[in-house]
Amino acid sequence: MLIAQLADIHLGHRQYGLDERLEDYNRAFLSAVNEVLRLREKGGLDTVIISGDFFDTQRPPPSIYVTAIRGLTRLREAGIRVVVIRGNHDASIINPVENPLTVLHQMGLIDYLDGNYIDLGGVRVIGAGTVYTDIQNRLINELSTLRGNGVNIAVIHQYIEGAPYIYPMPNVDVFMVNEKPLAQLGLDYIAVGHIHEHGLKHPRINAVYPGSLEVWDAREFEIYEYTDDRLRKIKDIDPKGFLLLDVGNNGVRVSSVKIGPSRRLVRVRIKYDDAKPSTVKRDVSYIASNMDQRGSLVILEIEGRVAGGYSTRDFNTTELRRLFSKAWVDVRLVLERQSAERSPRVFGGIGEIIRQALRSRLGDEEVGVVMDVIERVKADDEDGALKTLERFIGVPLSGSKSIKDWLGASE
Structure with a gap:
């Protein structure tokens, strides 16, 4: 079974207040949809997981709904199932009931999971929305209770203690889950979102962050230094994209799918x-x-x-x-x-x-x-x-x- 894992799409994010960057985020999502459809034709991919922060705000404007519906409709028409959880941007952590993902769920465009699961053959996909660090036991207990007998994939939107990110992010310690209790659950894979670096792997747990589809932080830019009347390149723009999960009896293997930048x-x-x-x-x-x-x-x-x-x-x-x-x-x-x-x-x-x-x-x-x-x-x-x-x-x-x-x- 092939599953595409996306996260931190942040539809509606107007970086630096620019309309152009808002459109870049829209294009990145639609480009990912195109790539998912290509992978379906090539290798039979039939499920997409979105590990939180599909939207940038709890109240996206109509134009952003249009982009979301446009992309999700293409996936539905191709027979691809889309499973989504809420991130800290999609909904209030304290009162998450009213959020834009429920609208898409009612339209039949996504399966919205929050403390529940779906079975895909012998694979159980368990979804749980973002929680604060001080109530992480609730998340651990949910995942433990909902495990099945086959392959278990948990979908969460948290920072997992010990994940070696490069760029510090706001709220890392506010939305953290401790490594040990998560590891003790014996899950086959954790489809995790919240850190925006593409392909960030936890060193001891089978958990990988797909990262955002678009550049989120200026530290991810292509960087130069100007010294001695010359421009010297320090680094290339950071890679962006999503993950491809190959799920079988021997577990879950993860590979990277790159999405090119919308602009320089x-x-x-x-x-x-x-x-x-x-x-x-x-x-x-x-x-x-x-x-x-x-x-x-x-x-x-x-x-x-x-x-x-x-x-x-x-x-x-x-x-x-x-x-x-x-x-x-x-x-x-x-x-x-x-x-x-x-x-x-x-x-x-x-x-x-x-x-x-x-x-x-x-x-x-x-x-x-x-x-x-x-x-x-x-x-x-x-x-x-x-x-x-x-x-x-x-x-x-x-x-x-x-x-x-x-x-x-x-x-």
């Missing part, structure tokens, strides 16, 4: 010991001549120290962005004055407006903290934002809630 996503780091506006403009102009491609998304990170006689106000981010005419560009200044006083992080012209408004009420240190937190949250680095706040106010914030939780928004 690039980060360029420039570091200076003595940054001057004219030098920075010259260097960014050179970078633009190499990176300004239609449809590309470029993040410029300008770091270091400002040369004597200048201040961070002398660096016009709007002017730097205008050196690019085709790509979407985000310019981030992380520069220190010669006095070693840390200047606030800014991104684009709005950053300067925010900084000046804050300075009318706050001191330089407080402004620097606020701007640093804004920049980190914008880059999906909630862990870094929390650490900045913890250092400033001297109160531990991580371990229970995300930034958005503290602000009263659903995560």
Whole structure:
């Protein structure tokens, strides 16, 4: 039996506030559907598992429902069964009854599992939605109770203790399941979601994360450094895709299916010991001549120290962005004055407006903290934002809630 395992599709995610990125997430899902249909024709694949976070929000707009229905209808018409659980984005953890997955279930497009199972021949697929770490025993007990006599596959959306992720993610410790009780269940495979890195394997349990279908974190971008008047490539864009499960009497074997990126996503780091506006403009102009491609998304990170006689106000981010005419560009200044006083992080012209408004009420240190937190949250680095706040106010914030939780928004 062949099963495709997808996760963290996040339909409706408008990364960086861009309509183009929202469409990229739509395209990634529809591309995965095309690949699943190809695999069905080639090798008889007849089931898809989605390990949570199919949607990015509990209340997706009509256009996102249209994309979901379009892709799922094609799978249903091809005779492919789709099994879905809720992730922390699909539904409220506390009251998960009302969520968009139930709509798709009522339409006959998916089998929505939450504390129940379906049998596919001799394979039992057990689904359980996301739980908080402090009530993980409920999840373990559900999985234990629902096990069958044949091959058992559990579908969950959690961080499993010990999984060696590369990029720290918000809420890892909030939605964690301890390794030992999970291993003691003796499950043949755990189809797990929540970590967005493609193909991340747990070292001791047969559990693999397919990761998101689209790039989620700026750290996954293609990355360059600009030094000595040259661009040096540090890493390629991280792979994305889903997993193919070959289920037999001897267990579950896992292989990778890659999905190419929708557009070029690039980060360029420039570091200076003595940054001057004219030098920075010259260097960014050179970078633009190499990176300004239609449809590309470029993040410029300008770091270091400002040369004597200048201040961070002398660096016009709007002017730097205008050196690019085709790509979407985000310019981030992380520069220190010669006095070693840390200047606030800014991104684009709005950053300067925010900084000046804050300075009318706050001191330089407080402004620097606020701007640093804004920049980190914008880059999906909630862990870094929390650490900045913890250092400033001297109160531990991580371990229970995300930034958005503290602000009263659903995560």
